Amino acid sequence: MQFDTVIHGGTLVTSSDVAKGDIGIRDGRIVALAESLSGGDQRIDAGGRLVMPGGIEAHAHIAQESSSGVMGADDYLSGSVSAAFGGNSSFIPFAAQHRGQSVDEVIATYDARAASSVIDYSYHLIITDPSAEVLQDQLPRAFARGITSFKVFMTYDMMNIGDGGMLDILSVAREHGAITMVHAENNDMVKWMNGRLAEAGLTAPKYHAISRPELAEEEAINRAVSLAKLVDAPLFIVHVSTAGGAAIVQREILAGTRLFAETCPQYLAFTRDDLDRPGMEGAKFVCSPPLRDAETAEALWRHIKSGTFTSVSSDHAPYRYDETGKFIKGADVPYPQISNGMPGIAARLPYLFSEGVVKGRISLQEFVGLSSANAAGTFGMTGKGSLAPGMDADIAIWDPEATRVMGLQDQHDNMDYTPFEGMELTGVPETVMNRGALITHKGALVAKEGQGQFVARAPMTLSGHGHLAKERDPAQNFGAQI
Numbered sequence: 001m002q003f004d005t006v007i008h009g010g011t012l013v014t015s016s017d018v019a020k021g022d023i024g025i026r027d028g029r030i031v032a033l034a035e036s037l038s039g040g041d042q043r044i045d046a047g048g049r050l051v052m053p054g055g056i057e058a059h060a061h062i063a064q065e066s067s068s069g070v071m072g073a074d075d076y077l078s079g080s081v082s083a084a085f086g087g088n089s090s091f092i093p094f095a096a097q098h099r100g101q102s103v104d105e106v107i108a109t110y111d112a113r114a115a116s117s118v119i120d121y122s123y124h125l126i127i128t129d130p131s132a133e134v135l136q137d138q139l140p141r142a143f144a145r146g147i148t149s150f151k152v153f154m155t156y157d158m159m160n161i162g163d164g165g166m167l168d169i170l171s172v173a174r175e176h177g178a179i180t181m182v183h184a185e186n187n188d189m190v191k192w193m194n195g196r197l198a199e200a201g202l203t204a205p206k207y208h209a210i211s212r213p214e215l216a217e218e219e220a221i222n223r224a225v226s227l228a229k230l231v232d233a234p235l236f237i238v239h240v241s242t243a244g245g246a247a248i249v250q251r252e253i254l255a256g257t258r259l260f261a262e263t264c265p266q267y268l269a270f271t272r273d274d275l276d277r278p279g280m281e282g283a284k285f286v287c288s289p290p291l292r293d294a295e296t297a298e299a300l301w302r303h304i305k306s307g308t309f310t311s312v313s314s315d316h317a318p319y320r321y322d323e324t325g326k327f328i329k330g331a332d333v334p335y336p337q338i339s340n341g342m343p344g345i346a347a348r349l350p351y352l353f354s355e356g357v358v359k360g361r362i363s364l365q366e367f368v369g370l371s372s373a374n375a376a377g378t379f380g381m382t383g384k385g386s387l388a389p390g391m392d393a394d395i396a397i398w399d400p401e402a403t404r405v406m407g408l409q410d411q412h413d414n415m416d417y418t419p420f421e422g423m424e425l426t427g428v429p430e431t432v433m434n435r436g437a438l439i440t441h442k443g444a445l446v447a448k449e450g451q452g453q454f455v456a457r458a459p460m461t462l463s464g465h466g467h468l469a470k471e472r473d474p475a476q477n478f479g480a481q482i
Contacts, residue, residue, distance in 0.1 A: 001032060003040040005436055010046025010397065013364045014053065014387050015373035023051065025393040028435035032389065044431065046397055052368055053385050054089025054394035054432055055349050058124075058375040059238060059262060059313035061341065062093035063113040067128070067158040070328050070339050073318040073414040077116040077449055079345065082316075082413035084439040084447070086346035087371070087429030089394035090120040090384060090455065094151060099129045099158065103138035107147070117452035118445075119434050120394070122381070124181060125150035128159045130169050139169075143176040146456025148380050151181040151238065154220045155288075160187050166227050174233035177459025179260070179378065181236040184220035184245070185212060185289060194336055203334035205282030209272035209290045211335065217289050218244040225252050225259060229467040234460055236378070237261040239315050241289040243299035250308040258466045260310040260378055265351045266342050268297050268312075270419060283326045284417055286335060287317065287342045301361055310374045314348040317341020320416045346411040347420045353398070353427035380457035393436035402428040412445075 005025040012021045012033070024032030024040065062079035065071050074082065076093075083091050095110040097103060103125065114121050125142060127134065127150050139150070150173070152166060153159035161169070166182075173180045193211050197203070221237055225248065228235035240246050240263045249261040272291050275282040285291060303309060319325030319339040329337040344351075349371050356362040362370070376385025383392040404410065406420040432439045435453075438446040470476045 002026065003031070003037070005042045005044060005393070006037050006040030007044045007046055007051055007395065007397070008037060010049055010051035012051050012387055013368055015365050015369040018364055023387065023395070025436045028393055028437070030387060030389055030391050030393050033387065044397075049430070050364070050398040050400050051387070052396050052398060053372045053387055054396045054434065055087045056372045056375040056381060056384060057083050057088045057091035057314060057316070057345055057348065058311055058379060059264070060091055060093045060316040060345055061318070062316070063110070064094055064096050065098070066339065067098065067156060070319065070325070073320050073325060074316070075116065076114045076121070077118070078412070078414045079316070080117040080119045080121070080452060081445060082346045082411055084119055084432045085410070085412045085429070087349040087396045087398065087432060088119065088345070089396065089432055089434040089439065090381070092122045092124055092149075092379060094126050095123040096126040097128055101129065103134055103142055107142060111454070114454070116449050118439055118447035118449065119452045120455050121452055122455045122457055123147055127152055127169060128161065130161055130165050135168055135172050139172055140176055143178050143459065146458075148177065148457045148459050149179045149181060149236070151183065153183045154224065155183060155185040155187040155190055157187070163223070163227060166224070167231060170228055170231045170233040170235070174231055174462070177462065179234045179236055179460055180228070181238050182224045183239070184217060184224045184237055186216040186220045189213060189216040189219070198334070205280060205286055205335050205338065206272070206276040208286050208335040208338075209275050212288055212290050214242040214244060214292065217242050218248065221245045221248050225257060228259070229257060230469050230472070232258065232466045232468050234258040234260070234462070236310070239264050239267070239289060240300075240309070241267045241292055241296070243296050246300060246303040246308050250303065250306070253308070256467065258462070261308065262311045262313045263300050263304065263309050264313055264315045265344055265348055266291060266315070266419065267300055268355065269351060269423070271297065280332065283338045284321055284419055285342065286326070286338045286340055287315070288340050304356070304370065305362055305366070309370070310378055312348065312352050312370045314344040315341070316343055316345035318343040318413060318415050322416065342419055343411070343413060343415045344419065346413065347406060347418065349429065350406070350425050350427060351420065351423075353400075354425035358426045380459060381455055382458050393433055395433040396429050397431040399428050399430050401426065404428060
């Protein structure tokens with residue numbers, strides 16, 4: 001058999017297996033796995049390093065305006081380059097609909113923006129205006145194109161679609177095999193807390209930590225799950241930050257609910273104390289939901305190990321520490337006016353490997369699941385997330401023993417800071433390939449601008465029983481079809 005590329009002498013790792021072997025690649029796909037393979041127009045010596053599926057970053061904000069009109073620092077070129085240096089071979093950023101926009105307009109805008117990506121990409125839509133036309137015509141058209149996931153909000157006045165809006169959109173998603181992602185925080189609880197803090201003159205960045213209570217997340221997760229169960233629709237809870245929220249997810253998954261969830265490195269690596277850094281330095285750590293405490297971080301690690309979370313995602317939201325980003329409304333403003341989000345697309349996997357695998361919290365196989373395989377399965381990237389014949393040759397070669405002190409120079413993004421500055425991590429992704437083409441190799445960018453391709457994703461197959469509310473079961477509701 002002829003190969004375009006052979007990766008030899010590595011330890012192959014998937015979400016289920018670890019074995020020494022070689023990989024043969026032809027026409028952008030894996031075509032052979034063996035103990036030893038000869039030939040290959042290009043031979044890459046893995047040198048005993050780990051050869052894993054390239055990461056799939058399933059939660060990132062790239063070239064996206066916030067609801068208040070603030071554009072993040074990373075476009076699809078810088079964002080994809082940063083992702084690749086972090087061990088990722090594809091990503092699914094958000095494409096945000098703002099009030100009054102059509103979904104068709106949103107997709108056209110992001111198609112133009114994404115053309116510069118060096119890795120493969122898709123989009124999660126953000127839906128803030130679920131009109132009848134959006135629900136009945138525009139969303140089904142997006143699903144047919146392979147954009148089979150979208151996000152809704154239970155907080156922020158400009159984005160919150162309300163419980164009735166969620167039921168409508170969950171019903172449409174279920175009909176088409178799409179998955180609904182939700183930012184779950186109780187909007188009125190958050191607004192009430194913000195009001196109380198403002199009345200007391202407590203406006204420094206550190207007060208962001210208490211402005212969005214753990215109870216606000218826990219209540220909203222429980223409510224979102226209840227709404228999804230009423231229509232038996234799959235639901236994905238993004239950036240779970242609390243032990244109580246994770247416990248709800250765990251309970252519902254065990255009960256058979258069609259439920260998925262993620263947490264993020266910032267909720268493992270940092271605490272609310274980081275918001276209390278001198279001056280306005282705490283602004284660098286303003287994100288929502290907010291950072292919690294060390295006890296919560298340890299609880300989230302336990303949930304990662306026990307399988308509560310489908311993935312660990314970065315929620316990369318790159319707002320620079322200047323007047324274009326964090327301080328677009330002024331240099332000394334109350335915390336609610338600080339742009340909300342933290343960068344981390346290049347740090348996600350090195351942090352998860354070092355703190356997870358190296359410290360014995362998770363296995364290599366679990367790392368692959370959390371970094372790529374589970375996201376591929378959940379979000380319909382059927383050709384990615386594994387090392388097997390017929391799969392895209394999306395591959396990351398890691399040196400598991402290399403150590404480095406994280407700094408801005410490692411991130412390769414358009415930011416002027418990284419929250420992971422000074423953190424010593426073990427494990428470095430040295431080479432990343434996308435469909436058999438080198439993206440990064442030994443610290444250098446090899447890919448050319450626009451090398452990435454749009455990935456049409458498959459709908460979710462709704463197998464199993466899920467949850468059918470008695471009131472919607474014809475056998476128990478007098479035969480009514482609801």
